[in-house]
Amino acid sequence: MSGVELARPGAWVEVESTILTPEQRAAGLPSDTAATPLTQWVNGFLQGTAPAKVGDEVTVKSIIGREHTGRISRINPSYHHSFGETVDEILTIGTEYES
């Protein structure tokens, strides 16, 4: 089992669930979208008494206390968006280089 991260009961995790399979989706969707399921992710505190790993089917309680079930997709989910790589094309806008 070494190397497999376990979420302890009460841990903050993200769960993934399928809301609609491709067959259940609305009519008239573009074909690329129609071929995929409608998937949902939501964060919450892991319920129950057993530790769980990514992929396990679990119940969580969200930050406002609602229960959701799903497969754990991330343990201690965080944000990684940033300002991105510098796009040097915009640096000179409004400077003496373009006056």
Add this chain to the structure above:
Amino acid sequence: MTDVSYEAVNARKNEIMKAALGMDYEAFETSPIAFDYEAMMAAPGYSLDDIARIQRATKVGDTPLHELTRLTRAVRATCEPGKGATILLKDEAANASGSFKARRASISAYEAEKKGYAGMVTATSGNYGAAVASQAAQRGLKCVVVQEVYDSHGVGQPEIVEKSRACEAYGAEVLKLTVGPELFYVLLRTLEETKFFNASLYTPFGIAGVETLGAEIGREVQQRYGKQPDVVVVTNAGGGNLTGTARGLRAVGCPDTSVVAVSVDLSGLHMASDNDFNNKSFTTGHTGFGVPFASWPDRVDVPRNAARALRYMDAYELVTQGEVFYVTELLAKLEGLERGPAGNTSLTAAVALARTLGEDQLVVVQESEYTGAGKHHNSQLSFARARGIEVRRGDPADNVPGKAIVIPERLDQVAGKPLDLSRLRNSYLKKAAQVHPADQWTADDMAFLAADTNTSVEDVLAAASSLKEEK
């Protein structure tokens, strides 16, 4: 047990909405196409002063109106003598949660609390989620935001991921979904499960909240400059920003102010496409929302949309992605204001319009939005480049949404282009005829359609007869 299948939940749409809004829309219906719009707008029963008072209690409104002197000077340097209107910016980033959307959320939150709801639910991909979460937090209400965030590979634009984070920062539960219009089904299911208030963008509350924005601009411009604003430019998506602003301007004695809608041109990209989703480089303020909502407002999560932009717009300007990114950078460098790109959509058109107006005229940009990691033009450009979209300087006419973002080389290349309003009006009337055949339109229907398209009954009559011929 309640059947929560897609079909069953959609079939319960009307009862779910009635319970979640505490408002009966049937009272305003007069025919399959017409309804009493002003009676619906008056139903909440709040005066402009009431709204301002409610908003002040939760850190909304009274935002600064800045004269952009250095940008104005730069624009004048590119026009013929005597041209170059003064550009003003209403700094809506100063509202709690960082955008004008707090105005819309504030009245819904007040109403939800007053009516005894335990929380609010909203379906949005934008700043509105953060606004609802922030307003709910201040009133001790729970909040669920239903948001389209990722494509089927779990990838989201940095701007949209940031907006998700902001909702969670204000204590909301965020249901993050992949691409698709079934977001509405998840909204309905959540409303039914929670019995929370539907903080829709499109209720009379949502629009009444924006009327103070138009009113503040109208009053302050008249006070400082002794005249009505000549032009107010409004970033247009769902139409509520424009509708509320125009109504507010009229309420404070600015009937002559020209109200111009502005959207980022995303022609060629499909809004419900999983592949196109992350290639837009904009998550709101674009034609993917602006055009369909203007040409048929009643496509929303409430029975009748209070946001009816076509009623109020005098013109519609399109700008390119590259033009908006250029002007966003310029605002930071010339005016010392770093603001989010989507909110600068109307600023971009203001630059182009100012060039055609006299020096003594005033153009007001009526919003700005917060910026930061993700919600930044560099984030969006860097993300686009990583996805294989070409990013370069050049002639903005070469910009192709989803393929090439062409950032102008000089300010005089920021030009925008007009969208013909008659195209939107024709499309609206065509849709109306699908809902209710044109040969059955009564005099009341025609009067409603004329008001809703900002035309005359004669124009509607002419359109009706050509629609009959087409049949």
